[in-house]
Every structure is written in C-alpha cells, then in structure tokens.
Amino acid sequence: MAENRAGGAPPPWWVSHEAATASWALGAIFAVLASLIIVANVPVAIVLLCHIRRSGSKGLCFVLNLALADAMVGFTVMGLAMDELSQPFHPSQNFCILRMAFVVSSCAASILSLTLVACDRHLAIRKPFQYFQLVTGPRVGVCLVGLWLFAAIVGFLPVFIPRLQRVSNHWKCSFFDVFQPSYMLTMFCLGFFPALFLFLYLYCDMLKIAWVHVQHIQEVEQAGLGGGCPPPRATSDMKAMRTVAMLIGCFTLSWLPFFIASVVQVACPACFPYKVIESFLWLLGMGNSLLNPLLYSYWQRDVQLQLSQLAAGVKRRVLLHLGNSRCVPGRDTKAPPAVSCLELQD
Numbered sequence: 001m002a003e004n005r006a007g008g009a010p011p012p013w014w015v016s017h018e019a020a021t022a023s024w025a026l027g028a029i030f031a032v033l034a035s036l037i038i039v040a041n042v043p044v045a046i047v048l049l050c051h052i053r054r055s056g057s058k059g060l061c062f063v064l065n066l067a068l069a070d071a072m073v074g075f076t077v078m079g080l081a082m083d084e085l086s087q088p089f090h091p092s093q094n095f096c097i098l099r100m101a102f103v104v105s106s107c108a109a110s111i112l113s114l115t116l117v118a119c120d121r122h123l124a125i126r127k128p129f130q131y132f133q134l135v136t137g138p139r140v141g142v143c144l145v146g147l148w149l150f151a152a153i154v155g156f157l158p159v160f161i162p163r164l165q166r167v168s169n170h171w172k173c174s175f176f177d178v179f180q181p182s183y184m185l186t187m188f189c190l191g192f193f194p195a196l197f198l199f200l201y202l203y204c205d206m207l208k209i210a211w212v213h214v215q216h217i218q219e220v221e222q223a224g225l226g227g228g229c230p231p232p233r234a235t236s237d238m239k240a241m242r243t244v245a246m247l248i249g250c251f252t253l254s255w256l257p258f259f260i261a262s263v264v265q266v267a268c269p270a271c272f273p274y275k276v277i278e279s280f281l282w283l284l285g286m287g288n289s290l291l292n293p294l295l296y297s298y299w300q301r302d303v304q305l306q307l308s309q310l311a312a313g314v315k316r317r318v319l320l321h322l323g324n325s326r327c328v329p330g331r332d333t334k335a336p337p338a339v340s341c342l343e344l345q346d
Helices: 017-055 060-085 093-126 137-160 181-222 232-267 274-286 288-299 301-326 341-345
Strands: none
Touching (some): 017 060, 017 274, 017 288, 060 093, 060 137, 093 137, 093 288, 137 181, 232 288
C-alpha cells in the first residue's frame, strides 16, 4: 500500500493512516481553540464598542482593536482546522501562500495591538495631565490604520515577491513549506523581539513609577497624614501596571518558545523537530489570543461590568422565553416571579 503500481515510492500527496489520524486530531484541537478564541473575543469587542460610544474613551479603541485582531486570529485558525479535518487535502501552492499570509497578518496585528495598548497605558501613567490632549481621535485613527497596513505588508509580502516563496510538495499548508527561511528569520528578528523588548521597557518603567508612588504613600502614612486609603492615581497606576504585566507575561510565555524554536529551525533544520513547532508551540502562541480577552474582562472594571450586564440581558430573555413556553392555556398556572434587572446584574 505504501508503494504505487510501478513498485516505486508513494506519490507526494499520499498520506498514511497514522498521519491522517494525527491530522484529524490536530484539526479538532484547532477547531476547539478557534471556537474559544472567537467566543471570548466577540463579546468583549461588542461591549468595548458600546462603552466607547457612550464614554468617548479613545484609549479603549486600542483594546477594541486587540479584541478584533484576536477574533481574526480565531477565524484564520478555524480555516486551518478545516484544512486539517479535510485530509487528504491537496491545496495548491497559491492557496497555501494566501492562507498563511492571512495567518501571519492576523498574528502581527494582535502583537502590534498589544504594543499599542502597552504604550497607551504607559502614556497615561507618565503624562496623566497631558494624556487627553495627546490621545485624540485622529491620532488614534492614524495609529490603527498604520497598524493594519503594516500587518498586511508583513503578512502578504511573499505574495507580491515570489522570491520569498518556497515551492514544496508537502501535503498541507505550513509556515516552513511556503515561505523562504530568510523571510521567516527576518520577520521573527525584526518583528517579535523588538516588540518583546518594548514590552519589557514599558513594564519596567511603569513598575518604577508605581514603586515611587508606593514609597510616597508609605512616607505619608508614617507621618500620620494618610487617611487610610491610597490616592486614586496610585491605585490606578498599580491597576494599569498589573494589567500590562499580565499581558506581557502571558504574551512572553505564549509566543517566546515558538519564535525561539522557529529561529533555531530556520538556522539549523536538523537541530529541532519541526512537528513540535507545528503541533505544540504554535498552539501555545495561538492561546495568547484566548488569554487577552479573559485578562481584560477580569482586570478592566468597566469591561467586567458591561459583560455582566450583557450576560444579565441574555439570562433575562432566556428566563422569559422559558416562562412563556411553560404557560399552557386552560391550566391554572402561577405566573413566574418578576426578576428585576438589578437582581440579575447582582
């Protein structure tokens, strides 16, 4: 069965039963992860959009863009899941290049959105009085348009430059089968590591500012001048620092193993097994798009409140629907007790 009729090697598109089973399992994992990413990010995006329209907060636009970019990551991963579940699937070279270009663009947009969120929080702490004069609608729009243009250029550069493409007879789409190693190495070194270093710088600087504020609070309390409650600005600084620290920590733990292993794979193909990168480390990086909305719904008080209100509205409609469906004409049934919105929100 492993040989063709002529007695030679199997054709390049032939897939063994073990490989097909492994592909189906990987596709199922992709599908579950993609579904969780979409389900987690879409409600957060809706809540943020409603909150921005009511409050006019410009800084939350970066958080909204992060949720949209992560949701786009979920949709691209769902496409890869469909490819894995459809094995044996024989995509063309152009199809694979376009597929992976969308994946790279969405991941780049997510990483750049995290950078903008960190910069926005750092600016709010560094220059709180000039923040609203610096973060204006036109500037936010320019930053977001530039972000998506840069992400599209990074992802679709091999589409317009054939020299960056790699011809392969592999039976499924993957990074190392459609892109040249030089392009992958340049993208990793010029994209991920500068973003990681910027994250670390912003975090360390905010940590220094928060530490100075904590020392000032302790000095005031020791002098007997404190009222027992920390100043609002210090509390806000600590909250923003914790938020950015959690984002940086999750981003580093999620993407750093994949990028380091990919750089090693490009520089020395025989030094690191490719299947580990494709099946495990890349899934770990995709998990960052699932953690981002969970972190923001937990740390951001406004987002958490709006999500609870959205869940309360859905719960109220479900209760009303169930109550109406249980009412049968001609029977002596008691009306369901009225539940207020405040009780549902609590």
